[in-house]
Amino acid sequence: MFKVMLKKEILQIISSNKFAISFAVCSILILLTFFVGANSYLLSRDQYEAAVQENIRGMDGITDWRMINHRIFLPPQPLAALVNGISNDIGRNINMEGMGELRAHDSKYNEDPIYAAFRFLDLNFIFQIILSLFAVLLLYNAINGEKELGTLRLTFSNSVSRSQYILSKIVGSFSAIIIPLLIPIAIGFILLPLMGVPMTSTDWISLLGIIFSGVLYFSVFLTLSIFISASTAKSSTSFLVLLIVWIASVIVIPRASILISGRLVDVPSVDEINSKKSHYMRQISGETLSAMGNFKPTSNNDIMREFNEFMDEINTERDEKVTKFNSQVNQERRNAQMEQEKLALNLSRVSPASSFYLISSSFAGTSMELEKNYHEQAKAYQKVFADFQREKEGMTTGGGMMFIVRKAGVEENPIDPSELPEFVFKPPSLESRINSALPDLGILFVYNFIFFLVGYVKFLKFDLR
Amino acid sequence: MDSNIENNNKKPILEAINLSKRYEDNALALDNVSFTIHPGEIFAMLGGNGAGKTTTINLFLNLIEPTSGDCKIDGVSCVSKPLEAKKKVAYVSENVMLYPDFTAMQNLDFFIKLGGRMNLSKDEYKSVLKRVGLQEDAFNKKLKGFSKGMRQKCGIAISILKDAPAILLDEPTSGLDPKAGAEFVNLLKELKKEGKAILMSTHDIFRAKDVADTIGIMNKGQLVMKKKQSEIHNEDLEQLYIKYMAGYMENAA
Numbered sequence A: 001m002f003k004v005m006l007k008k009e010i011l012q013i014i015s016s017n018k019f020a021i022s023f024a025v026c027s028i029l030i031l032l033t034f035f036v037g038a039n040s041y042l043l044s045r046d047q048y049e050a051a052v053q054e055n056i057r058g059m060d061g062i063t064d065w066r067m068i069n070h071r072i073f074l075p076p077q078p079l080a081a082l083v084n085g086i087s088n089d090i091g092r093n094i095n096m097e098g099m100g101e102l103r104a105h106d107s108k109y110n111e112d113p114i115y116a117a118f119r120f121l122d123l124n125f126i127f128q129i130i131l132s133l134f135a136v137l138l139l140y141n142a143i144n145g146e147k148e149l150g151t152l153r154l155t156f157s158n159s160v161s162r163s164q165y166i167l168s169k170i171v172g173s174f175s176a177i178i179i180p181l182l183i184p185i186a187i188g189f190i191l192l193p194l195m196g197v198p199m200t201s202t203d204w205i206s207l208l209g210i211i212f213s214g215v216l217y218f219s220v221f222l223t224l225s226i227f228i229s230a231s232t233a234k235s236s237t238s239f240l241v242l243l244i245v246w247i248a249s250v251i252v253i254p255r256a257s258i259l260i261s262g263r264l265v266d267v268p269s270v271d272e273i274n275s276k277k278s279h280y281m282r283q284i285s286g287e288t289l290s291a292m293g294n295f296k297p298t299s300n301n302d303i304m305r306e307f308n309e310f311m312d313e314i315n316t317e318r319d320e321k322v323t324k325f326n327s328q329v330n331q332e333r334r335n336a337q338m339e340q341e342k343l344a345l346n347l348s349r350v351s352p353a354s355s356f357y358l359i360s361s362s363f364a365g366t367s368m369e370l371e372k373n374y375h376e377q378a379k380a381y382q383k384v385f386a387d388f389q390r391e392k393e394g395m396t397t398g399g400g401m402m403f404i405v406r407k408a409g410v411e412e413n414p415i416d417p418s419e420l421p422e423f424v425f426k427p428p429s430l431e432s433r434i435n436s437a438l439p440d441l442g443i444l445f446v447y448n449f450i451f452f453l454v455g456y457v458k459f460l461k462f463d464l465r
Numbered sequence B: 001m002d003s004n005i006e007n008n009n010k011k012p013i014l015e016a017i018n019l020s021k022r023y024e025d026n027a028l029a030l031d032n033v034s035f036t037i038h039p040g041e042i043f044a045m046l047g048g049n050g051a052g053k054t055t056t057i058n059l060f061l062n063l064i065e066p067t068s069g070d071c072k073i074d075g076v077s078c079v080s081k082p083l084e085a086k087k088k089v090a091y092v093s094e095n096v097m098l099y100p101d102f103t104a105m106q107n108l109d110f111f112i113k114l115g116g117r118m119n120l121s122k123d124e125y126k127s128v129l130k131r132v133g134l135q136e137d138a139f140n141k142k143l144k145g146f147s148k149g150m151r152q153k154c155g156i157a158i159s160i161l162k163d164a165p166a167i168l169l170d171e172p173t174s175g176l177d178p179k180a181g182a183e184f185v186n187l188l189k190e191l192k193k194e195g196k197a198i199l200m201s202t203h204d205i206f207r208a209k210d211v212a213d214t215i216g217i218m219n220k221g222q223l224v225m226k227k228k229q230s231e232i233h234n235e236d237l238e239q240l241y242i243k244y245m246a247g248y249m250e251n252a253a
C-alpha cells in the first residue's frame, strides 16, 4: 500500500504544471550557475595570473630590493565562484612592505560592479531562495489540498493507515522534487572539468557537502510545508502562513539579527580606530626624529650604509611599538566585532536559511573566515618578505624614512625577481570546513526532525472529512 | 418480491447499531440510528439538508468516531477495527473530484490499487468505464477538463472495481444527466443482483422508490421512517416525504 501511495505522490507532483515550471526554472538557474561560475572563475584566474606577472614585470630593471613595488593577490578559488560568500566583497590585493599594517584593496565588486548586479547567481541563492520557495509553492496544500479535492476521503475509505499515508507523502514529495533536480546538478558537475576548472578532491567533497546541505535545507521547508498543511483546514490559510514564515526566515531574520546585534554590541568605527592610530604614530614619529640625532658614524667611507642600518634599527624598534599599539587597537575592535558577529550569527540561526548560508560558505571557503585567513597568511608572508629584504639589502621597507644611495659611475646589477619568495594562499582544509559546517548541519537536522515529527503527529489527528 | 430482501436470516453486511454522533459544537447530528442492510439490498436514505445522511456514511468510513453506538461492515466494527472493515466497503462521495492532473485511467489505477486489487488489467478498467457511461475519448484525458457528471462516473467506476460486499453512495446521481441517471439506476440493479449491500443517500425520491428495497427518511439526525418497498408500494412517496419534512419544519420552528 505504501508503494502505491508513494508512486501516486511522485506522479501527482511531477504531472502538475506547477512542477513543470518550477523544475524548468530551477534547472536553467542551476546550469547557468555552474556555467557562469566556471566562466567567472576562469576569467578571475586569468586576471589573477596577469596581475601576478605584471607585479613581477614591474620589478624589471630595478637594482634594489627595497625599491620594488610588491603586491600579493588572493587567488580565485573554483568553489568561490559557485558559492560567493564574502569572496567578492573583500579586498584581494595587498601592497606588501616588510613592516607596517597590511591593507587589502580592490574587491571584485569594486573592480567590476557588473558582478555586484549579478551577485545573486550562485548555488547559495538557488537553494536558499528559489528551492525553498518551490518547496512551499509545491507543498503548501499537500494535505489540506487533498481534503479540498475530496481525495483524502476517498483514500481513507480504503484500508489505509494514517501513518503510512503521511510517510508516503513526505518521502514521495521529497523524491519527486529532489531526484529530478539532481540531473541539472550532475550536468553542472560534469561542466566544471569540461570547461577546464581545476577541482581538487577537497573541492569535490566540499561541493558535495554544499549540495547535501542544500538538500537538507530544502527538506526543512518540505517538512515545514507538510506540517503547516496538516495543521490548517484550508490551503489558502496554509499558503499565507508559509509565505510569512518563508519571508521571515529567508529575508527578515538574517537582516534583523545583524541590526539587532549592531544595536546590542558597540564596535568602534574604522575612522575612530584610524585616528587613534595616527595620533600614536605622530607621537612616536617625534621620538624617532629626536633619536635620529644620536646617529654617529664610525667611519667615513660608508656613512650611508651605516645610516640606513642605524635607521633600520630605529625603524624596527618603532615598528614594533606601532605594530604593538595598532594590533592592540585592532584587537579591541576585532574583539568587539567578533562579539557582534557571534551574536548576529547566533540570532540568525533561528532561521534555517542562515544556517544553510553558513554551511555552504564554510564548505566553499568563502565564509567570514576567508578574510581572516587571507590576512593572517599575508602577515606570515610579510615576515618572510622582510627577512628576504634584510638578507638582500640589510634592511626592510615600510618603516618610513630610508635613504638609498647610488654611487656615481658604478654599474649596479638589476635584481632577479624570480628570487622573490612566492605568496601561496592556502585555502582551508577539508577538515576545518567540515568542522565549521557541523553545528549548522546539526541545526538543520534538528529542524527536519521537529517538523517531521509535529507534521506526523498533526496528521494522525487531522480531520479527514 | 425479491427473495433476498425477505431473507432476514442471512447475515447483514451493513449494520448501524444505536448510532449517535454529537459534534464538538454540541449539535446532535445523529440520534440513535439503527438499521441493517443485507446482501442484495439497497437502502435509500432520504432527508433534507443537514439531516445526517453524510454523517452516517462518515461513521461507516471511520472518518469520524461515533459518540455512542457502533456500526459494522460484514460483522467487523468500523470503530474498533476500521482498517479491516474498510477492506469490505466501496464509497462514492457527494462530489467526486479525484486528482485533476491525472487521467481517468491513472485515477482509477491509483484508487483501485488502494482498494487492494493490484492485478486488474487496463482492459478491465476500460470496460468498467464504458459500463458507467464515460465516453471513450475521455479515458486518457486529465480529470481537470471533466464535467461534474464525468467525474461522478469515474468515482462510480472506482467503487465498482473495488468489488467490495458493501457500497456507500452519497448522492451518487447528483450531477448526472437524465440519461446517465437512468443508466445508473440500471447499474444499481445489476450490483444488487451481484449481491452487494448498498447504502445510498439521495434527494431523488422517484429514483429511490424505483430502485430501493428499503427507504429511510432522516430528520434532524433521527431515522423517522423506515419502510420496505413493498409497504410503500402503493403510497405516494412524495406525500410521505413532505409529511415527514413538515414534521421537521414544525420541530425546527
Ligand SMILES: Nc1ncnc2c1ncn2[C@@H]1O[C@H](COP(=O)(O)OP(=O)(O)OP(=O)(O)O)[C@@H](O)[C@H]1O
Pocket (backbone or CB within 6 Å): B023, B024, B025, B027, B028, B029, B047, B048, B049, B050, B051, B052, B053, B054, B055, B056
Ligand atoms: N464538522 C461538523 N461540526 C459540527 N457540525 C457538523 C459537522 N459536520 C456536520 N455537522 C452538522 O451535522 C448535521 C448533519 O450533517 P450532514 O452533513 O450529515 O447532513 P446531510 O444529511 O448529509 O445533508 P446534505 O443533504 O446537505 O448533504 C448538520 O446539522 C450539520 O450542521
Ligand SMILES: [Mg+2]
Pocket (backbone or CB within 6 Å): B053, B054, B055, B094, B170
Ligand atoms: Mg450530505
